[in-house]
Amino acid sequence: MSSDDVKDGVGSGVGGDDRMVGAEPVPGSAKSDPILVADGVRRSFGGLTAVDVEHLEVQRGTITALIGPNGAGKSTLFNLLTGFDRVDRGRWTFDGTAINGRSGHRVARAGMVRTFQLTKALTRMTVLDNxxxxxxxxxxxxxxxxxxxxxxxxxERENTRRAMELLERFKLVDKRDDMAGSLSGGQRKLLEMARSLMTDPSMIMLDEPMAGVNPALVQSLLGHITSLRDEGKTVLFVEHDMDVIMGISDWIVVLAQGRVIAEGRPSDIRSNQEVIDAYLGAQEETAVAGGSDDD
Amino acid sequence: MDILSILAESTRSAIGPIAAIYALAAIGLNFHFGYTGLLNFGQVGFMLVGAYGVGVSVAVLGLPLLVGFGVGLLCALVMALLLGIPTLRLRADYLAITTIAAAEVLRLVYRAGFAEPLTGGVYGLQNLASDFRSINPFDGGERYGFGALSYSGNNLWVLVVTWTLVLLMVGVSWLLMHSPWGRVIKGIREDEDAVRSLGKNVFAYKMQALVLGGMAGALSGCMLAVYQAAIQPDQFKPQVTFFLWVILLLGGAGRVFGPVLGAMVFWFLMNFTEGLLQGLGSIGLLPFLETTDYGAIQLAFVGLLLVLLIVFRPQGLIGDRKEMLINVK
Structure with missing residues (x-):
């Protein structure tokens, strides 16, 4: 992946504000063309309420980041929306169809595909079989x-042709006959992303796509994510790395203690006091210290 | 002690009806564990319902043998559904616990007093093979083969039919595992959540595999009933399941020919150690052992071989070591 691609990706991310036209940077704000609309989604484990989202809309054709401190319920919300966990109550629609209560494979068939925080390459199968x-x-x-x-x-021939195209795009085509278990961590992330694209989804949910990936490959992954958006797919992803999030997201949703505490463009989130208190607080001190050094 | 005759006898059992019957059941287990990753510790239960499907239909109800096979397979289908519906949505260990218990409960129920009118209780059922022998193309009383490698006409007929069924099941496994269906099944073995996230109904696939493997087990039980012409419940003890696991791991789990090779090698070794012990005993080389101890020593010896196999060749005789090691990483 060349650095040009990355610049392109980041550039279109910054210039992507018009994708969110008309959206107010407040929790639960309405979007002009939402692909995913969730209402009253709640999940508790024993006495602990892990997720309690009043209202959430995700704009079609954008990159939306889901951030929040550890234990904020990001992954739980992900699992709920994709049918990998059972919700206590709440309903959500995808592309106008109610999909709450559907099992994981039926959500995927509807066009909402997910990846996993701990990459799930099918290790004893070849890359092409994956x-x-x-x-x-x-x-x-x-x-x-x-x-x-x-x-x-x-x-099968037609699917193989499509798979080879995607492998080409993700620079894995030389590995097609290797066992997926022989790939590096970053290559497995790429494979998982490419594999999810084989389902021809309209929305892709990435659970910490950058976790454990070396910095060089992060740039490549970012390029792939922005190019997905540029093809018209919707991306929702959970991530920790603030630089990454600010760089490529069109919209950011901040979760804390299971609730949406803020929403907005990267610039809104950066200056949101509540977010800084809840999430950036601990990091801010070090970031400020580091920043002043740079100056 | 005649080492050649021991070898000939061991070879005879390696290609005999029992090896073929165990190969059939192990093919079923291969579907469960080798391909799908389901832990079935009750394969003997499927053999039991298959054998009693034949037994009850033929000996008690007087139905034709073929109907008995159908009943046996149907029982396996019902058993797989009953075991699978509550457990296949849960973690793998639930199926393991349920199957081992279900197989043992089935044996106890079939031998219980209240079941005696149907199952013959502890005495079991007899005269199950007359239909089968009536269409025997060989002469039942004659011996076929040469030297020590010979079978009676009746056994040869069972042998031919059972190995044919084994080949048929091998063909079915090959076709299935070299298809997109097999790819999903192998994916489930690797990580079922990943397969689910790609829009596959994992539960349905696991259920199909459980039913298919269970029916292979039942078919094996049917042939056992035909071979022995009689069945009794206590031959379906849990150790049969563990012999099947040894066979599967010995041959190579997840390989089409693994269970077949495993069954042949297993029964060769079982008979070889038995013959060797008896031979050594007969010329007074084992003064510290009673003849009745040989069975235990034989099993210990096979156990030792298995330990060595797991240490030095964990992938089984025809498994792929590279594939095996990836999973460890």
């Missing part, structure tokens, strides 16, 4: 259909 698993509506994936090789062969 990719092919993402393709939807495969006749050969039915038990009876599996025996009719001549029926699914054409579909």
């Amino acid at each position: 990719m092919l698993l993402g393709a939807q509506g495969q006749f050969g994936e039915r038990m009876a259909g599996a025996f009719l090789r001549s029926v699914w062969k054409g579909q």
Whole structure:
């Protein structure tokens, strides 16, 4: 990945404010064209309320970041929205269809695909097989259909072609016949992202895509994320690294103790006192100290 | 002691009906554990319902043998559904606990007094093979083969049919595992959440694998009933399941031919150690052992071989070591 791509990506992120036209930087604000709308989503573990989101909308075709201190409920909210955890109450619609209560695989089929914080490469399968698993509506994936090789062969060829295109784009094409377990951590992140694209989603949920990835590859991953947005896909991601978030997000949602405490463009969030108190507080001291050194 | 005759006898059992019957059940276990990663510690329970499907249909109800096979397979289907519906949504260990308990409960129920009118209780059921023998193309009383490597006509018929079924199941496994269906199944073994996130109904796939493997186990039980012409409940003890696990790991889990090779090698070794112990005993080289101890020594010896195998060849005889090590990393 060249640095040009990264600059492009970051540039369009900054210039992407008009994607959020009309959106007020307040918690639960309405968006002009929301793809995901959640209402009253609540999940508690015993006495602890992990997630209690009154209202949340995610604008179509944007990169929205979900941030918050440890234990804020980011991953829990992710799991709830994608059907990997059961909600206490609440409803949410994706592309106009209510999908609350659907199991994970049905959410994915609706077009909302997710990745995982701890990368889930299928280690004892080849990179290409990993990719092919993402393709939807495969006749050969039915038990009876599996025996009719001549029926699914054409579909398999077409899926392989698409997988090779994506592998090319993610610079993994040379690894196609290697076991996924032999890839480095960063390459596994790329593979997971490429594999999720095989499902042809309209919205991609990335759970800490940069965690444990070396700095060189972070730039490459950022480039891929912005290019997804530029293709018209919606990206919602959880991340810790503030530089990353400020650089590429069109919109930022801040969670603390399970609630949305702030929403807005990167510039709004930077100056939001509540966010600084809740989340940046601890980091701010070091950041300020470091910043003054630079000056 | 005649080492050649011991070797011949061991070879005879390695390609005999029992090895084929165990291979069938191990193919089922391979579907469960080798491909899908399901921990089934009750494969003998599927063999039991298969065997009694034949037994009850033929000996008690007087139905044709083929109906008995159908009943056996149907029982396995019901059993797989009953085991799978509550446990397959949970972590892997729940299925393991449930299957080991269910297999043992089934054995106790089938041998119980109240079940005697149907199952024959502890005495089991007899005269199950007359249908099968009536279509035997070989002469039942004749011996076929050469030297020590010979089988009676009846056993040869069972042998041919069972190995044919084994080949058929090997073909089914090969076709399934080299298809997109098999890819999903292997994906579930690696990480079911990842597969779920790609829009696959993991529960349904696991259930299909459980049913398929269970039916292979039941088929093995049916053939056991036919081979012995009689069944009784106490031959379906948990140790059968563990023999099947040894066979699977010995041959190579997740390999199409793994369970077949494993069954042949396992029964070769079992008979070889038995023959060797008896041979050594007969020429007075084992003065410290009673003849009745041989069985225990034989199992210990096979156990030792298995330990050595796990240490030096954890992937089994035909497994892929590279693949094995990736998982460790």
